[in-house]
Amino acid sequence: MSYPVRSYAAHSPTGRLGLFEFERRSARDTDVVIEIDYCGVCHSDLHNVRNDWGNAEYPMVPGHEIIGRVIATGSAVSRFKAGDRVGVGCMVDSCQHCASCGKGWEQYCENGASYTYNGIDKVDGSRTHGGYCEKIVVSQDFVLKVPETLDPAAAAPLLCAGITTWSPLRHWKVGPGSRVAIVGLGGLGHMGLKLAKALGAEVTLLSRSPGKEADARRLGADHIVISTDEAQMAAVAGRFDLIIDTVPYEHDVNPYVPTLAVGGTLVMVGYLGPLDAFNTAPLVFARKALAGSLIGGIAETQEMLDFCGEHGITSEVEVIRIQDINEAYERLLKADVKYRFVIDMASLKD
Amino acid sequence: MSYPVRSYAAHSPTGRLGLFEFERRSARDTDVVIEIDYCGVCHSDLHNVRNDWGNAEYPMVPGHEIIGRVIATGSAVSRFKAGDRVGVGCMVDSCQHCASCGKGWEQYCENGASYTYNGIDKVDGSRTHGGYCEKIVVSQDFVLKVPETLDPAAAAPLLCAGITTWSPLRHWKVGPGSRVAIVGLGGLGHMGLKLAKALGAEVTLLSRSPGKEADARRLGADHIVISTDEAQMAAVAGRFDLIIDTVPYEHDVNPYVPTLAVGGTLVMVGYLGPLDAFNTAPLVFARKALAGSLIGGIAETQEMLDFCGEHGITSEVEVIRIQDINEAYERLLKADVKYRFVIDMASLKD
Numbered sequence: 035m036s037y038p039v040r041s042y043a044a045h046s047p048t049g050r051l052g053l054f055e056f057e058r059r060s061a062r063d064t065d066v067v068i069e070i071d072y073c074g075v076c077h078s079d080l081h082n083v084r085n086d087w088g089n090a091e092y093p094m095v096p097g098h099e100i101i102g103r104v105i106a107t108g109s110a111v112s113r114f115k116a117g118d119r120v121g122v123g124c125m126v127d128s129c130q131h132c133a134s135c136g137k138g139w140e141q142y143c144e145n146g147a148s149y150t151y152n153g154i155d156k157v158d159g160s161r162t163h164g165g166y167c168e169k170i171v172v173s174q175d176f177v178l179k180v181p182e183t184l185d186p187a188a189a190a191p192l193l194c195a196g197i198t199t200w201s202p203l204r205h206w207k208v209g210p211g212s213r214v215a216i217v218g219l220g221g222l223g224h225m226g227l228k229l230a231k232a233l234g235a236e237v238t239l240l241s242r243s244p245g246k247e248a249d250a251r252r253l254g255a256d257h258i259v260i261s262t263d264e265a266q267m268a269a270v271a272g273r274f275d276l277i278i279d280t281v282p283y284e285h286d287v288n289p290y291v292p293t294l295a296v297g298g299t300l301v302m303v304g305y306l307g308p309l310d311a312f313n314t315a316p317l318v319f320a321r322k323a324l325a326g327s328l329i330g331g332i333a334e335t336q337e338m339l340d341f342c343g344e345h346g347i348t349s350e351v352e353v354i355r356i357q358d359i360n361e362a363y364e365r366l367l368k369a370d371v372k373y374r375f376v377i378d379m380a381s382l383k384d
Numbered sequence: 385m386s387y388p389v390r391s392y393a394a395h396s397p398t399g400r401l402g403l404f405e406f407e408r409r410s411a412r413d414t415d416v417v418i419e420i421d422y423c424g425v426c427h428s429d430l431h432n433v434r435n436d437w438g439n440a441e442y443p444m445v446p447g448h449e450i451i452g453r454v455i456a457t458g459s460a461v462s463r464f465k466a467g468d469r470v471g472v473g474c475m476v477d478s479c480q481h482c483a484s485c486g487k488g489w490e491q492y493c494e495n496g497a498s499y500t501y502n503g504i505d506k507v508d509g510s511r512t513h514g515g516y517c518e519k520i521v522v523s524q525d526f527v528l529k530v531p532e533t534l535d536p537a538a539a540a541p542l543l544c545a546g547i548t549t550w551s552p553l554r555h556w557k558v559g560p561g562s563r564v565a566i567v568g569l570g571g572l573g574h575m576g577l578k579l580a581k582a583l584g585a586e587v588t589l590l591s592r593s594p595g596k597e598a599d600a601r602r603l604g605a606d607h608i609v610i611s612t613d614e615a616q617m618a619a620v621a622g623r624f625d626l627i628i629d630t631v632p633y634e635h636d637v638n639p640y641v642p643t644l645a646v647g648g649t650l651v652m653v654g655y656l657g658p659l660d661a662f663n664t665a666p667l668v669f670a671r672k673a674l675a676g677s678l679i680g681g682i683a684e685t686q687e688m689l690d691f692c693g694e695h696g697i698t699s700e701v702e703v704i705r706i707q708d709i710n711e712a713y714e715r716l717l718k719a720d721v722k723y724r725f726v727i728d729m730a731s732l733k734d
Contacts, residue, residue: 134646142646142670144622205671272494296484296492299673306668308661315656317676320492321555323649324674326667 036060037067040382041167042356043093044083051083051359054093056163058171063110066177068120073165074099074190074349075375077221077282077304080363082152087306090152097165098124098150099193099376101186104177111174119186121178121339122170123193124149124329127156130175138331140176141201166356168382178336181343188348191221191374192339194329195349199226199278200338201330202301203233206276210234215274217261217290219246219253222280222304224350224373227254229338230278232345238270240277240290249372253350261289272296272320280304287324291316299323349374355381386410387417390732391517392706393443394433401433401516401709404443408521412507413460416527418470423515424449424540424699425725427571427632427654430713432502437656440502447515448474448500449543449726451536454527461524469536471528471689472520473543474499474679477506480525488681490526491551516706518732528686531693538698541571541724542689544679545699549576549628550688551680552651553583556626560584565624567611567640569596569603572630572654574700574723577604579688580628582695588620590627590640599722603700611639622646622670630654637674641666649673699724705731 036057043054061067079096081087100122104114114120128135128143135143148156151164164170180189199222208214212235216226219241230237231254238257239250247258259266270293277290282304290300291313299322316322330338342348350373354362362375386407393404411417429446431437450472454464464470478485478493485493498506501514514520530539549572558564562585566576569591580587581604588607589600597608609616620643627640632654640650641663649672666672680688692698700723704712712725 139646139671144646296489296494302664302668306665308663309659310661311658312662313658314652314674314676317674318652318656318678319676321489321675321677323676324664324667325671326664326669326673327671328668 037169037171039168041095041163042359043095043166045093047085047090049080049084049363051166054095058169059158061106061108061171062157063108064173064175065108065171066104066111066114066120066174067106068100068102068122068170068172068177069105070100070102070165070167070170070379072101072187072190073097073377073379074194074351075359075362075366075377076194077366080366091161094152095163095166096151097167098122099190099195100150100165100170101180101190102170105169113174114177119180119182121180121189121193122150122165122172122176123178123197123335126150126153126162126172126176138333140331141329166359166377168379176332178332178339180339183343183346184348187353187376187378188351189342190376191225191349191351192342193335195221195225195374196229196342197330197335197338198222198303198327199280200229201334202276202278202303202327203230204334205327206299206301208233208235208276212236212276213274213295214238215240215277215293216280217277218280218304219250219373220280220369221349221374224253226278226280228347230254232341232347238274267293274298276301278303284308284310286310288313291322294320294322296320297322299325301325301327303327351376353378355384357381357384387519387521389518391445391513392709393445393516395443397435397440399430399434399713404445406513408519409508411456411458411521413458414524415458415521416454416461416464416470416524417456418450418452418472418520418522418527419455420450420452420515420517420520420729422451422537422540423447423727423729424544424701425709425712425716425727426544427716430716441511444502445513445516446501447517448472449540449545450500450515450520451530451540451543452520455519463524464527469530469532471530471539471543472500472515472522472526473528473547473685476500476503476512476522476526488683490681491679516709516727518729526682528682528689530689533693533696534698537703537726537728538701539692540726541575541699541701542692543685545571545575545724546579546692547680547685547688548572548653548677549630550579551684552626552628552653552677553580554684555677556649556651558583558585558626562586562626563624563645564588565590565627565643566630567627568630568654569600569723570630570719571699571724574603576628576630578697580604582691582697588624617643624648626651628653634658634660636660638663641672644670644672646670647672649675651675651677653677701726703728705734707731707734
């Protein structure tokens with residue numbers, strides 16, 4: 035039994051979304067069928083639908099911050115049952131046998147993870163479609179349990195914005211005594227503040243523009259440093275063990291490096307592309323590193339969701355109707371959202 | 385009792401060296417007085433005497449790969465006695481109380497280590513002078529014990545070229561099962577091959593030019609990859625846990641990043657300066673890092689010397705007379721040395 039579904043899709047690189055009806059596959063033995071309640075709007079959705087990365091195929095149904103409930107399961111599914119509150123993030127499959135998968139790093143699968151949309155189904159070779167949709171059918175190995183105590187709309191961004199900041203915080207062993215800086219206060223940045231604070235770190239927001247102090251403090255920042263103010267930056271020289279740079283466009287990262295402590299790491303999670311004249315000298319003189327990090331593995335994502343359940347952490351969201359998605363994309367381009375749009379998928383029925 | 389000494393010094397940014405006589409200070413209570421037998425010629429000597437880094441003061445006596453024998457000790461020196469075979473590397477002092485010094489990372493001293501030459505003595509504020517000289521007077525905390533079994537001329541480069549490659553090998557936990565690549569086959573690179581191999585790693589030389597195969601294999605390389613050959617580079621995609629890039633001038637490091645394994649690190653030890661259009665995307669997609677590393681701490685340097693003693697590892701050197709130093713610098717600029725010039729300091733008496 036396949037599932038006819040309504041969705042919103044981009045049909046061309048204009049990136050404008052409109053109604054799209056298609057059939058979700060029937061559940062394989064190990065699949066979970068999910069009725070989608072909410073789907074977050076990630077900045078990468080915009081990059082994808084506008085073909086900024088050159089790999090778009092249309093029609094494309096975006097969305098990889100998916101929250102829903104199980105409505106059916108394949109015969110071999112043991113971990114989920116109808117009615118469970120679940121989530122799906124950026125991946126729906128990986129090879130499961132390479133070294134990365136063996137370490138629980140499915141996001142770095144050496145044979146290529148299958149992305150939730152604009153990807154390829156490993157079984158039948160079809161295109162994957164994401165969460166701006168009524169239903170999704172996903173292998174149980176890539177379905178996450180979402181604590182019932184969390185507001186489901188506000189929990190949706192945990193599946194991408196949350197895990198993208200959680201993974202480097204955990205990989206670089208942030209905890210009490212750590213000094214962490216977050217660059218940028220958007221969808222990723224505001225989750226970085228919340229998660230770093232909940233892990234016990236001393237947390238600083240590095241922001242180009244003033245006026246974010248009250249919000250940043252409410253979200254978990256102990257300090258706010260205006261990164262265009264040389265005196266403020268000099269005052270935090272050598273301070274941070276980890277800087278998570280969430281800015282999703284090209285920018286000069288050189289000014290951040292001197293604020294790293296000896297042995298510290300600046301990890302890029304938002305921007306993919308060339309840096310202009312990145313200077314190696316400050317790396318050499320204090321064994322610093324410039325690193326990158328991509329979402330997180332499945333076990334790590336479950337760990338993050340459980341942690342958020344225990345600590346009552348969700349994203350700050352503005353819930354929209356699917357019919358308002360094109361306007362939301364325009365506002366996203368202007369960073370006019372605090373801090374994540376989430377689509378109420380019930381609106382698809384309107 | 386101060387020590388009148390002959391040395392070779394640069395007197396101007398022409399970088400040409402000539403005889404220079406001055407007085408070494410008398411030994412403080414914790415100082416060791418060393419008669420210098422050999423001093424290696426590091427590529428950074430050339431940068432320094434030509435003021436490439438903008439901080440040169442003249443006259444400047446270069447040299448920080450110093451091997452000699454103790455001839456006198458201050459009253460509070462307990463670890464050394466006259467006749468001991470000793471070495472001095474790139475540092476002669478550090479604050480000894482910052483977090484970095486506390487971890488044995490004197491090279492990253494937060495208050496600034498005192499470099500062996502073109503530096504400042506922390507006690508009296510005088511300029512430091514290096515190893516192209518008859519004698520040097522150094523705090524016992526910065527004097528290394530050199531195994532008597534090692535050839536002293538060939539051991540000199542261990543004090544900089546050796547420790548500069550050893551420190552990242554140890555910091556990034558290279559051992560049996562590790563896959564290490566060395567970029568560049570010069571003074572640093574040839575030590576990287578030897579030390580990585582002795583630590584049990586599978587070792588690859590990444591070289592821009594062919595013709596180095598026999599030498600590289602003799603020095604410890606299991607494989608040689610011509611880095612300008614796209615097919616050869618594609619064949620080692622995702623292979624290396626650690627790449628040590630020893631190239632001392634600006635070059636494109638982007639082609640090396642895809643050869644890193646997931647989670648791998650490319651560590652720069654030779655070049656200080658801006659990289660043109662360094663691409664962050666491959667870092668993000670496989671949690672890779674671009675890092676830097678500077679020489680090594682004192683305890684780590686002693687560990688390296690002891691390891692070299694046990695394994696019979698020294699540098700490949702061409703021993704020269706001090707009177708030939710200007711010609712050696714010209715040859716160094718053309719990479720015309722296998723693999724390190726070492727000055728026989730007895731020639732100063734000629």
